[in-house]
Amino acid sequence: MIPLAQQNPHRRFNPLKREWVLVSPHRTQRPWQGQTETKTTEVALTYDPTCYLCPGNVRAGGVRTDKYASTYVFENDFAALKPDAPQFSSDEGSKGLLLAEGESGVCRVICFSPRHDLTLAKMSVPEIRAVVDVWSEQYAELGARDDINYVQIFENRGAMMGASNPHPHGQLWASRSIPDEVISELAGQREYLEKNHAVLLCEYQKLEESRGERVVSQNESFLAVVPFWAVWPFEVMVLPRRHVATLQAFAEKERSDFAAILHAVTATYDQVFDTPFPYSMGLHPAPCDGEEHPEWQFHAHFYPPLLRSATIRKFMVGYELLGSPQRDITPESAAETLRQASLRASTQ
Amino acid sequence: MIPLAQQNPHRRFNPLKREWVLVSPHRTQRPWQGQTETKTTEVALTYDPTCYLCPGNVRAGGVRTDKYASTYVFENDFAALKPDAPQFSSDEGSKGLLLAEGESGVCRVICFSPRHDLTLAKMSVPEIRAVVDVWSEQYAELGARDDINYVQIFENRGAMMGASNPHPHGQLWASRSIPDEVISELAGQREYLEKNHAVLLCEYQKLEESRGERVVSQNESFLAVVPFWAVWPFEVMVLPRRHVATLQAFAEKERSDFAAILHAVTATYDQVFDTPFPYSMGLHPAPCDGEEHPEWQFHAHFYPPLLRSATIRKFMVGYELLGSPQRDITPESAAETLRQASLRASTQ
């Protein structure tokens, strides 16, 4: 990174979404008297009789969770999307000012393990590999449906990120429409392909590998970096080394290597502030809209909120909501912190 | 609103930003076992000797805050932007993948009142009018500079919204670049003007006034509505009744009426859960970039995080960060709740 940017306020361009982030490296000295969060604590119980995700327990709707031994998928009892939602489109004669459309889809919960006390960071790579396989099956099954054009697979980890249960689990929301973030990433990747006759995130992966300064972790098939345009303090993006648009297209070894890099990133996070690290994580495969997607490269995003300590987070508020996202520590210094944490994680 | 949308999952279009929000009205029944926030409490002290924003006290850098009697403006001691930041532009030969630009600007803090215990909701309309006048002066002064093309005025209210001090104050971040949110709103308003030969937010104001179902409060010069495309549960937009792009262009009466509607909205908020209501609020005048802005209509946004109670907020996490924003209660039902709260506020 050029030295001028390391010391001075600047903005960085996100070519994937074609947006800017304001970086203020000198602002880390700011004292903090604001809100502190409750430190995330480890879960001790391997089975919690009051947890509706533990095997054999009864859920909110009266349904019983199976006595599962590895992973477990079920329809979300309080789904934001429903398969039979009526299709309509109406702007009430307002020239587009009051435009609403019916949206249908499917929401599922994916339990990662029957053990209540585990997290991706504490699971073994083969155990995570089972989760990767389930994600892949789910994407294949739902993506094949005519009424589904995107399958958003994600995990909200930790109460700070809105997770209502510490039991290791993620979700998928599959919808008829392609969500806006994916629309932005499509546009950014298409523009790059047209201009450069190359795949944006494949070029970017090579560039980051050769620079090294933002790399957090890597294996034969994947690279984990703090993106040059990261918004969250310790944001990470996982990129394949090969051009591959979806999970199903992963080779056998890539599935295991993907499990391994997810383990490496989450175990690294837990070392940063010596606390279970909250985050939202999600997969971005190509849309399953029946189109070819030569521009698209599979990737995963990690968006963790912590900034200074286990209890001091970054607030995305006034300026961020009304102007542009803003960050204090540079992506390069965040990557350095994560590399140190990664060393500690691997010697544990 | 058409009945189908009141009961079923649908998405709504935001013509200002040209983005969609997913609405899941049936999801309000969902039980909540997740994170609860500390209830925001009222401040009792009119003067706090440890508060660096109270008149006469010493701030972080050793500077003393004036013994002010009404409003007070000073340069942020930990500014995210600096006037003398070097200008540069570099992509390190990466075809735009590592693009950074120097960004200069000015960050100021604006104290609304010398009284530590007040909030906009508890201040009188003439006191808020003094704040409106300061905002207008600041925009005029900074907007006239060649090195400043946008002045983002905002308030983070409450610890939940990252405010580090309860003393009534807001901020302004004035920058050389126009921030991304404003760029989106520019594009949306331009497209509408070209297509319809009318100003988007002026047409929208008339439409909302005639429908009534999303109106929260109004006076002779302004309307406060929960926008049709609101993302936050109790989001509010304040719109002038007349086409006016900036604060300086307000007539005398409009300035006072703007103060009055800000008071009405904030006092209404405090009634919803009988608690000081956290929010981020900001003004969106036209850019001060030396261009004509016939497409632009002045407006203010309120983004409050609370959803179900004084301690249960909406989390913008997994799906929202990776897919699209999602809301549970409809804007129409939020507006109804706010109208009831507004009645209680006005009879206090």
Ligand SMILES: O=P(O)(O)O[C@H]1O[C@H](CO)[C@@H](O)[C@H](O)[C@H]1O
């Ligand atoms: O008011 P402060 O302490 O400058 O900071 C607050 O507002 C800023 C602008 O929205 C945010 O970037 C910070 O995360 C938030 O804590």
Ligand SMILES: O=P(O)(O)O[C@H]1O[C@H](CO)[C@@H](O)[C@H](O)[C@H]1O
């Ligand atoms: O896991 P839950 O309880 O369905 O809900 C959580 O994730 C959703 C998807 O990101 C968000 O809309 C909710 O605000 C959050 O609390």
